[in-house]
Amino acid sequence: MRCYLQAFLLCMVFIFFSLVYVFNQLASTLEDSDGWGLKEQGIPGGRSHDDGHLLRKRPGLAGRDHEEGLDRERSSSPGKHHSDERSHVAVVACGTRLEETLTMLKSAVILSKKPLHFYIFAEDDLHEPFKNALDSWPRTAQTKFNFTIYPITFPEENAKEWKKLFKPCASQRLFLPLILKEVDSLLYVDTDIIFLQPVEDIWALLSQFDSSHLAAMAPEHEEPRIGWYNRFARHPYYGKTGINSGVMLMNMTRLREKSFKNDMTTVPLKWEEILMPLLQKYKLNITWGDQDLLNIIFHHNPESLYLFPCQWNYRPDHCIYGSNCQQADQEGVFILHGNRGVYHNEKQPAFRAVYEAIQKYPFGENMETSLLQPLEASLLTTTNSYCGRASHLFTKKLKQSILSVQQEVTQRR
Numbered sequence: 197m198r199c200y201l202q203a204f205l206l207c208m209v210f211i212f213f214s215l216v217y218v219f220n221q222l223a224s225t226l227e228d229s230d231g232w233g234l235k236e237q238g239i240p241g242g243r244s245h246d247d248g249h250l251l252r253k254r255p256g257l258a259g260r261d262h263e264e265g266l267d268r269e270r271s272s273s274p275g276k277h278h279s280d281e282r283s284h285v286a287v288v289a290c291g292t293r294l295e296e297t298l299t300m301l302k303s304a305v306i307l308s309k310k311p312l313h314f315y316i317f318a319e320d321d322l323h324e325p326f327k328n329a330l331d332s333w334p335r336t337a338q339t340k341f342n343f344t345i346y347p348i349t350f351p352e353e354n355a356k357e358w359k360k361l362f363k364p365c366a367s368q369r370l371f372l373p374l375i376l377k378e379v380d381s382l383l384y385v386d387t388d389i390i391f392l393q394p395v396e397d398i399w400a401l402l403s404q405f406d407s408s409h410l411a412a413m414a415p416e417h418e419e420p421r422i423g424w425y426n427r428f429a430r431h432p433y434y435g436k437t438g439i440n441s442g443v444m445l446m447n448m449t450r451l452r453e454k455s456f457k458n459d460m461t462t463v464p465l466k467w468e469e470i471l472m473p474l475l476q477k478y479k480l481n482i483t484w485g486d487q488d489l490l491n492i493i494f495h496h497n498p499e500s501l502y503l504f505p506c507q508w509n510y511r512p513d514h515c516i517y518g519s520n521c522q523q524a525d526q527e528g529v530f531i532l533h534g535n536r537g538v539y540h541n542e543k544q545p546a547f548r549a550v551y552e553a554i555q556k557y558p559f560g561e562n563m564e565t566s567l568l569q570p571l572e573a574s575l576l577t578t579t580n581s582y583c584g585r586a587s588h589l590f591t592k593k594l595k596q597s598i599l600s601v602q603q604e605v606t607q608r609r
């Protein structure tokens with residue numbers, strides 16, 4: 197009998213201590229998330245994204261959690277925890293795209309007034325050059341952004357298959373919601389785009405999403421007679437002419453949560469589940485790689501796409517046979533997209549002129565006299581082409597953006 201009593205008491209003591217332990221853990225977890233409100237939105241603290249990685253790798257080490265919590269608090273204390281002002285921009289750079297990518301990033305930095313975070317996915321041999329170039333920019337530019345460089349990676353399951361079926365860089369963007377798990381929203385851009393207005397302006401479109409929107413893109417074409425998808429595609433595509441994925445705004449929280457209707461199974465599939473079967477089914481029929489897969493997905497889930505007008509993703513197709521982007525005719529071009537290599541060849545001198553003007557502009561110089569005016573002068577030499585004749589649209593918004601940045605600089609003095 198005494199023996200039972202002893203065992204019972206021992207049990208009680210054990211349960212008591214277990215409860216104390218659990219309570220302690222709970223308290224420290226709560227404290228932790230209070231101390232780092234951003235975590236809930238899935239956005240890493242104020243500094244480099246690498247820390248997010250570290251944290252993610254050891255979620256189970258409760259003992260360390262508290263320590264890290266303190267660390268986080270310290271690092272993000274000046275900014276407090278109110279809403280994130282930053283625009284988060286991702287790009288995938290491979291091969292010879294280093295200089296082009298830097299020029300894109302430069303256009304973002306010189307025109308934006310709000311802070312930026314860059315997620316640069318690059319082949320390993322480009323990591324050092326990227327870091328060195330960005331670290332060499334003047335302090336005044338550097339205070340406007342933070343950046344993190346990532347290797348090209350795929351989710352472990354199927355990594356081999358993805359690498360085999362696509363050029364590694366081509367499909368990377370599809371996996372951003374799965375790689376940047378703690379990032380809420382992201383603007384993905386191709387390396388060959390140039391911002392002609394502050395990044396925060398396109399970022400603001402996120403707040404215009406209705407409850408079903410989870411991504412925003414521009415149509416692939418304005419004019420069905422020269423559209424590619426409606427004439428040649430051997431797979432479903434979005435809307436009348438498809439969508440172009442060179443400028444893609446995503447609410448990745450929603451992308452990760454959503455189950456997508458599809459033509460492979462009767463049950464809707466999560467983002468991480470849909471990509472592989474989609475590729476398997478359509479790999480013989482797709483031409484433009486991951487953009488085609490996005491077209492198929494949004495064909496079946498059109499309510500999830502917010503379609504923004506062509507001046508947010510203005511390509512040679514919009515002026516090559518005369519201007520066909522109405523919104524740009526009215527308000528100017530917001531984001532220029534020099535696809536098919538036009539920044540580097542002779543085919544569209546007006547596109548190339550914009551690229552070179554941004555590339556050559558010396559940081560810190562007066563943007564009106566050292567960027568806008570030289571650009572306007574060189575655009576005048578391109579009027580023998582259709583796009584050259586539309587090139588006043590290239591500087592219309594840029595001029596306003598420059599004035600507005602300069603105004604802010606004078607006000608601060």
Ligand SMILES: *[C@@H]1O[C@H](CO)[C@@H](O)[C@H](O)[C@H]1NC(C)=O
Nearest residue numbers: 242243311312339340341342
């Ligand atoms: C970059 O990170 C530093 C260190 O965490 C932070 O203080 C700063 O506000 C960040 N800058 C931007 C533009 O986000």
Ligand SMILES: *[C@@H]1O[C@H](CO)[C@@H](O)[C@H](O)[C@H]1NC(C)=O
Nearest residue numbers: 380381402403447448449450
């Ligand atoms: C993205 O969607 C989530 C879930 O609906 C929402 O909580 C979050 O605020 C959205 N992010 C932005 C930047 O609008």
Ligand SMILES: *[C@@H]1O[C@H](CO)[C@@H](O)[C@H](O)[C@H]1NC(C)=O
Nearest residue numbers: 429430431432477478480481
């Ligand atoms: C691929 O294209 C061929 C030829 O147009 C078509 O018959 C076939 O149905 C397509 N495959 C899929 C999966 O749509």
